[in-house]
Amino acid sequence: MERPRAWVFTLGTEVVSGLVVNTNAAFLGRRLTLMGFTVSGVLSLPDDIDAISTFLNYVLKKYEPELVVTTGGLGPTYDDITLEAVAKALGRPLILNEEAYTMIREKYLVRGYELTPERLKMAYLPEGAKAIPNPVGTAPGALLKVGRTLVVCLPGVPKEMEEMWVNYVEPSIRELSPAKVSEGSFTLIGVPEASLAPILKNYISMYPRVYVKSNPKGFELNAPVLEIYIAASAPTQEEASGILRKVCEELIQKATNIGGRIRDLRC
Amino acid sequence: MERPRAWVFTLGTEVVSGLVVNTNAAFLGRRLTLMGFTVSGVLSLPDDIDAISTFLNYVLKKYEPELVVTTGGLGPTYDDITLEAVAKALGRPLILNEEAYTMIREKYLVRGYELTPERLKMAYLPEGAKAIPNPVGTAPGALLKVGRTLVVCLPGVPKEMEEMWVNYVEPSIRELSPAKVSEGSFTLIGVPEASLAPILKNYISMYPRVYVKSNPKGFELNAPVLEIYIAASAPTQEEASGILRKVCEELIQKATNIGGRIRDLRC
Numbered sequence: 001m002e003r004p005r006a007w008v009f010t011l012g013t014e015v016v017s018g019l020v021v022n023t024n025a026a027f028l029g030r031r032l033t034l035m036g037f038t039v040s041g042v043l044s045l046p047d048d049i050d051a052i053s054t055f056l057n058y059v060l061k062k063y064e065p066e067l068v069v070t071t072g073g074l075g076p077t078y079d080d081i082t083l084e085a086v087a088k089a090l091g092r093p094l095i096l097n098e099e100a101y102t103m104i105r106e107k108y109l110v111r112g113y114e115l116t117p118e119r120l121k122m123a124y125l126p127e128g129a130k131a132i133p134n135p136v137g138t139a140p141g142a143l144l145k146v147g148r149t150l151v152v153c154l155p156g157v158p159k160e161m162e163e164m165w166v167n168y169v170e171p172s173i174r175e176l177s178p179a180k181v182s183e184g185s186f187t188l189i190g191v192p193e194a195s196l197a198p199i200l201k202n203y204i205s206m207y208p209r210v211y212v213k214s215n216p217k218g219f220e221l222n223a224p225v226l227e228i229y230i231a232a233s234a235p236t237q238e239e240a241s242g243i244l245r246k247v248c249e250e251l252i253q254k255a256t257n258i259g260g261r262i263r264d265l266r267c
Numbered sequence: 268m269e270r271p272r273a274w275v276f277t278l279g280t281e282v283v284s285g286l287v288v289n290t291n292a293a294f295l296g297r298r299l300t301l302m303g304f305t306v307s308g309v310l311s312l313p314d315d316i317d318a319i320s321t322f323l324n325y326v327l328k329k330y331e332p333e334l335v336v337t338t339g340g341l342g343p344t345y346d347d348i349t350l351e352a353v354a355k356a357l358g359r360p361l362i363l364n365e366e367a368y369t370m371i372r373e374k375y376l377v378r379g380y381e382l383t384p385e386r387l388k389m390a391y392l393p394e395g396a397k398a399i400p401n402p403v404g405t406a407p408g409a410l411l412k413v414g415r416t417l418v419v420c421l422p423g424v425p426k427e428m429e430e431m432w433v434n435y436v437e438p439s440i441r442e443l444s445p446a447k448v449s450e451g452s453f454t455l456i457g458v459p460e461a462s463l464a465p466i467l468k469n470y471i472s473m474y475p476r477v478y479v480k481s482n483p484k485g486f487e488l489n490a491p492v493l494e495i496y497i498a499a500s501a502p503t504q505e506e507a508s509g510i511l512r513k514v515c516e517e518l519i520q521k522a523t524n525i526g527g528r529i530r531d532l533r534c
Contacts, residue, residue: 013480015296017306017498020293022288029282032285039283041310042282042311077460077481194343201345
């Protein structure tokens, strides 16, 4: 079973210029991996219609991934241009979306604000899109099918994005990936990363659906400390857990054989 | 004066799968912006030679940016393949670099470890590269000129990357950007983002070298709270500070005119 592929576009000049740390990328990368997707790339671009539509087009045509998620650029300000860029990339017009219009109208009427042109702009989605409700903020999201790719556009404010992701997007995309993933980790003390390298290299060829990564965590009393992370993917949760336990046991055996000590075992 | 453009590639399966939060992107975005660069894009890719070389090639040919920085994938393990991907993208061979070899040899001899094939791999850089010393870890960086683009490859461990960036890379690239940047911010209470939007929109057309961004910070006693960030770029620090102060004063004037209150002024 081939893992479905996802691309994430985290958009906004504040992201590329380092004004914010890109926690949206980490959140989505984590959730998608757990759902059995391979995250093929995460691209941050400034609020630039040409750059966004160019790269979106390139990724859609070249890779035809099962899923593209964008975050950011859905709000009322002049630099919120994501949907314009998506519409340009797909060659579809932006049209007033009835669902989105209703969502926005209700938000502003409740707070006693007028429906200015800037606010109304948030109700324009690419033709054929479904509006995604935003229970935390005002800008609705958009979900549309482009060839074999599902494109999901979410706001950049983490609280809004996460809430919409968990409550609306995940239930909508579950059918894209039948895979289950099981994850574990342990801390390994006393084995330098380069001594572990040939052992991990063997694993990648033995188990193509296992991901093993060593992260150096510094030194304790001159002994190198590594965090070993393992993920296993399989059609059922039970199989995935079984593979994880097996790989974990074997790795611990081999690492202790070359003088390593194990701590914080979670496998 | 056109601002020089930079692209950042933050490489590693642990980045795209959300195992780590991409603080390297934030650090580099911030430092590059302060040095007067426009960060045109930040791309995270898994440890995949084809994907990395494809996108590196695409960015180099399409945009010819002044600077490309890569982080990650320089270590001894099987999935550390960044330099192989860079060499492939540029059509240059990886060769044993004398400087890098000396750096690595000294590191391992001091700690009493052998120079295994995995460790020796870190001394192979693309032909024509200069080795960048790594005062914190073991893998040296690489710096090479490709047409009009300077390509800089750094390790992914934040402590190593940051130390090498500040002490070695910044002094080497200062001549690429003559621009100085001045930054300021304030908190604005009581004005919804959409009411501020038309004012900010005017600024972008009036001052093309000023960057203004509003970030929603939630509500206090039902009043919306926005953080307003302003950056101004100019040939001298004095001019940049002058523009920043002017824009800041004008924005505060306009925001208070529509009922806003100012706090935490840093302009």
